[in-house]
Amino acid sequence: MxxxxxxxxxxxxxxxxxxxxxxxxxxxxxxxxxxxxxxxxxWIKTIRTKDYLFEQGPRTIRPKGTTGLNTLNMIQDLGLSEHIAPIKPDHPAAKNRMIYVRNNLHILPSSLISVFQKNQPFSKPLIYALFNDIKSPYKEMEDDSIYNFVERRFGKEIADYAISPMICGICAGDAKQISVKFLMKTLFEWEQNHGGVVKGLMKSMFNSKSAGDLELSELAKRAQEEKWNVYTIKGGxxxxxxxxxxxxxxxxxxxxxxxxxxxxxxxxxxxxxxxxxxxxxxxxxxxxxxxxxxxxxxxxxxxxxxxxxxxxxxPFVTVAIVNLYFDTTENLIKPAFGFLVPPIENCPILGVVFDSCCIPDQNGTVLTVMLGGKWFEEKFGANPPENMLMEIALAEIRKILKIKESPTASNVNILKKCIPQYxxxxxxxxxxxxxxxxxxxxxxxxxxxxxxxxxxxxxxxxxxxxxxxxxxxxxxxxx
Known part of the structure; x- marks a missing residue:
């Protein structure tokens, strides 16, 4: 057995x-x-009603790379292809991903031309980060935090306003503690082997990219051809x-x-x-x-x-999920994937996902507020009551998104020790x-x-x- x-x-x-x-x-x-x-x-769990879906954990899947294509192969084999709802490059949820800095929401650059433009909260166009990498000295290391690596190669602003909130969104963790190998193993290896990321990129530009020996299903091929950003499954x-x-x-x-x-x-x-x-x-x-x-x-x-x-x-961290449904004919938010909050802002929430934009067949406005992670006990104590977390989530929604209405339905779920920290x-x-x-x-x-x-x-x-x-x-x- x-x-x-x-x-x-x-x-x-x-x-x-x-x-x-x-x-x-x-x-x-x-x-x-x-x-x-x-x-x-x-941790994957969906609350379903005729008007909305509340996702208690993950809600979308990335189709990129060998691992993403492998999942699509499995999904087709299970007969779920017709239930897939992809978000393509022209969708607002693909183009509009925001961070909340200094009491304002800022859309992160998502196109090549935007890399050459100045975008708040960054003080310079992001192309300058590459110049920083070229002139930065080589440092031999076995491992490093992803924050230190990015700050060393690309500058403090990139570390604070791009990488740190991204780590919050992926694993609810502190970029100053998470290993660079968690997300940037290849870039770290380029630095260690070639003295810098740009140098490593130049030497690897002519290497062919493939999915290895993975035989792709029709669904996986479609995701590649249509350049899906992320996807979800209808019905949750x-x-x-x-x-x-x-x-x-x-x-x-x-x-x-x-x-x-x-x-x-x-x-x-x-x-x-x-x-x-x-x-x-x-x-x-x-x-x-x-x-x-x-x-x-x-x-x-x-x-x-x-x-x-x-x-x-x-180590593992605890995350609280607060789902909110507003039964209104007018959408209370601008179309976007949502926003994340850099830890440097010292905000009580990690970010908000705009589910009514990301997930199909939603009526009204549906939001998911994420709280805690690495800072759960520090901000809320060991065993906070659910109504306290709800009040905090609503207060931040009202302040940041200017939503004055009260939710028609809501749910609080505390996922104890749900995400490991690499x-x-x-x-x-x-x-x-x-x-x-x-x-x-x-x-x-x-x-x-x-x-x-x-x-x-x-x-x-x-x-x-x-x-x-x-x-x-x-x-x-x-x-």
């Missing part, structure tokens, strides 16, 4: 790829998925994990909800015991753990305290964790956002990679 821990997108994707490999290998795979809650989908992003869940069940995967594993005991290199909350022990040949690193640490610390210590070292040294730590597993011949593979990227595409590709890299587990022995 092969077991998957966790029914979020990582666990569901692991099941999907195990089934695909099982079919390709003509093997008899007995597969169990154990989820501690009563719901599969992890929850449709994606729901469809994955159904696919597993239809292919005889045993999905057990409300099944909390309390301890993992590694018997030998091909046998692992999973002790659950009902006093029942399941024995598997191999385990794919897609649960957060801190949850896995609790399960293995009795037998492998060194491994648990490394897993505990991966701080300086993260990738080396993950390498040490996986090396420990390999050296000790532990029949476990680590999947998901704790290790290989926090985005939807990263999580899915992590599952694919770990299934392909794992020792053969398709010929299960009796348990």
């Amino acid at each position: 092969t077991a998957i821990l966790g029914g979020g997108l990582g666990g569901l994707s692991t099941g999907y790829y195990l089934l695909k490999n099982n079919i390709n290998n003509n093997s008899n795979l007995k597969l169990f998925l154990l989820e501690a809650t009563n719901y599969c989908g992890g 992003l929850e449709t994606f994990p729901d469809t994955l869940h159904n696919y597993l069940v239809e292919n005889n995967v045993t999905v057990k909800l409300n099944s909390q594993v309390e301890e993992i005991e590694f018997v030998d290199s091909s046998s692992v015991a999973l002790k659950n909350n009902n006093g029942i022990t399941l024995t598997a040949n191999h385990v794919y753990a897609s649960i957060p690193a801190y949850s896995l640490a609790k399960l293995v610390e009795k037998q492998h305290p060194v491994l648990a210590e490394s897993l505990y070292e991966i 701080v300086i040294g993260h990738y080396e730590r993950v390498d040490r964790i996986r090396e420990y597993i390999q050296v000790n011949n532990l029949p476990i593979s680590l999947v998901g956002c704790s290790y290989d990227g926090v985005g939807i595409n990263d999580v899915i590709f992590s599952a694919k990679t770990q299934v392909e890299d794992s020792p053969c587990v398709f010929h299960d022995k009796p348990t």
Whole structure:
């Protein structure tokens, strides 16, 4: 038997790829998925009504790169192509992405010509950042924060007003702590190998770009041809994990909800015991753990305290999501994706997504306010009441967007320890964790956002990679 821990997108994707490999290998795979809650989908969750959608977690997916194209391949295979709602380059949500600085909203440059123009809050055209990189000295380093790297190569304004808010939007983190390898690994390597980003770019300009050996589906080809910026799924992003869940069940995967594993005991290199909350022990040949690193640490610390210590070292942050629906005939906002707030502004919110512009079939005005992240406890305390977060969100909406109306409907959701922080040294730590597993011949593979990227595409590709890299587990022995 092969077991998957966790029914979020990582666990569901692991099941999907195990089934695909099982079919390709003509093997008899007995597969169990154990989820501690009563719901599969992890942080992806949608509240649906006839007038609006409230996304409790992610709402859009990027189609770019190998990982993005891989997700589109999966989506087509699951039969979801006709449900895709793309945002193309000419859409306001693609062109209008804003930051809130000095009590004003500013649209970030989104075209080539805008790079040569002066755009507030930047004091110079962004092209000057390239000149800064050319004249900046080379500094040999193993890793660095993304803030320090960008400040060193492109200047403090780019670090403060472009990179720092972007990190808030992606992982609700502090750019001064997040590893440069999180988003700019290639640029960092250009600096280390060639002495600067521009120099590295010039030397790599003639390298062909491709999706590797990935065979593209018709949906992936369409996304490339139409140059999608992002996309979502009609009816809510929850449709994606729901469809994955159904696919597993239809292919005889045993999905057990409300099944909390309390301890993992590694018997030998091909046998692992999973002790659950009902006093029942399941024995598997191999385990794919897609649960957060801190949850896995609790399960293995009795037998492998060194491994648990490394897993505990991966930090996570809490984010509050406040969804707001205004039932008005007139749109209360200008069409845009939304805005982010640089940490230097010391604002109580991270940013706002304009869902009624990004998500189809919305009536009225729908907004999502994000709060907390790295600064959650500092700004709101350990356990703030939901009504307090609602009041803060509404106050900021009224101040920044000048919305005087009261929301017709609203929802507050506190996502505790939901996003891992890839701080300086993260990738080396993950390498040490996986090396420990390999050296000790532990029949476990680590999947998901704790290790290989926090985005939807990263999580899915992590599952694919770990299934392909794992020792053969398709010929299960009796348990």
